[in-house]
Amino acid sequence: MKFIESVFEKLERHPKRILFPDGTQPHVIAGAVEYVERKLGIAILLGKREEVEEAAKKINAPLRRIHIIxxxxxxxxxxFIKRLETLNRxxxxxxxDAVKIITHPNYFGSMMLQNGQVDGLVGGATSSSGSILRPLFQLIKPLPGVKSISSCMVLQVPNCEFGHNGLFVFADCGVIPNPTVDQLSSIAIEAAKLNRQFTGDVPRVAMLSYSTRGSTQTQETERIAAATALARQYFIENNIEAEIDGELQADAAIVPEVGALKAPGSPVAGRANVLIFPDLNSGNIALKLVHRLTKADAYGQLLLGLDKPAADLSRGASVEEIVGVAAIVGLQAINYRKLYPEQGARYTP
Structure with a gap:
């Protein structure tokens, strides 16, 4: 069974309310309709009713079970205006001005999410990442103990023996341009938790670099090694079952023969299922290349560390990817706090 089919199967038993701020866009409407038709939950579209209906008519999409706000x-x-005015900013x-801000779909949607009126938000289909991330970061607080908000992508690579039967988590591909040591360790920690929730498999986290275990020593590789040590310490102190190693080159991380040669004895080398990139340039480039060259299914960006589940879609996302991301966000909402157990509590899938 493909990863996304397993997500659909779980969500059918626990349907969730997903909000789509870009409610006047035909491909978003089509994704929302399919989400509902698959019995995954309730879909809410934001936008002027007449504009939503006109866009739906162009693609013959039925709106009878879709909520429009x-x-x-x-x-x-x-x-919502009163609550906006309570924020220091x-x-x-x-x-x-308050009306102008809060009636923007991304702000209105983020406020609905913060208030618990929806279980998850899937935006970004028609605008830059900043346009959807800004209101989310302003209105949704981070979870306790989370150092930095970041993001990840879930990729299912066809006919691939690497990772978890071709399934990988890539992070961070969408939020932090040049992560510090603390930020890079936080990215690794949150991506590992998400991987465990979705697969039940032990996260095997590779901190990627152009160097493997000090084969080249620079300030940059030392940053990655330091972040690896911090994340490893966190896993141990919080009883989280996860393996991490770095720095590792990409081939050493996923190819068993290369991993055994370049990093003998590593619990991760050749077996990694979570790939952590040193910066946003490398992460985003790798994501786009793998997605397009291998025809992988790509789902995200899933935001990591917010108090509520949300995702920032690529503007090139297909209808199938929109449905998949909505389902993943819904699955996160089923037991979101499991990603963030109390200090000292044993982490289980």
């Missing part, structure tokens, strides 16, 4: 006419608009804001 126009932020400008919503009953909760006065409440917006204290003293004029009423017209």
């Amino acid at each position: 126009d932020p400008e006419k919503a009953e909760d608009l006065p409440l 917006y204290r003293g804001i004029s009423q017209p």
Whole structure:
């Protein structure tokens, strides 16, 4: 069974409410309709009703089971404006400016998510990452103990013997441009937790570099090695069953023969299923290349460390990818706190 089919199967038993801020876009509407038709939960589209209906008509998408909310006419608009005004960043804001901000679908959707009116949010289908990340970061607080908000992609590579039967988590491919040691360790920790939740497999985290275990020593490779040590310490102190090693070159991380040659005795080399990239350039480039060259299924960006589950879609996302991301976000919402157990509690899938 493909990874995404297993996600659908689990979510059918625990349907969730997913919000799509880009509710006037045909491919988003199609994704929302399929999400509902698969009995995965409730889909909510944001936008002017007439615009949503016109876009749906162009693709013959039935809206009878889709919820549509126009932020400008919503009953909760006065409440959301008041809550916006309580934030330090917006204290003293004029009423017209507050209305303009909160009626933007990304802000309105983030406020609905924060208030628990939906279980997850899937945005970014028509705008830059900053446009969806900014309101999420402003309105949704980080989970306790999370140092940095980051993101990951789940990739299912066809006919692939590496990773978890071709399944990989790539991080960070969408949020932190040049992570510090602390940020890089946080990325590794959160990506490992997510991998464990989705697969039940022990996360085997490779901290990627152009060097393997000090074969080249520079300030950059030392940063990766230091982040590896921090993440390993966290796993031990919090009783999280996970393996981590670094720095490792990509081939040493996923190819058993190369891993045995370059990093003998490593618990990760040749067996990695979570790949942590040293910066956003390398992570995003690798993601796009693997996705397109191997025709992999790619789901994300899944945001890591927020108090509520959310995702930032690629503007090139297909309908199938939108449905898949919505389902994954819904699956996260089933038992979101399991990703973030209490200090000292044993982590189990």
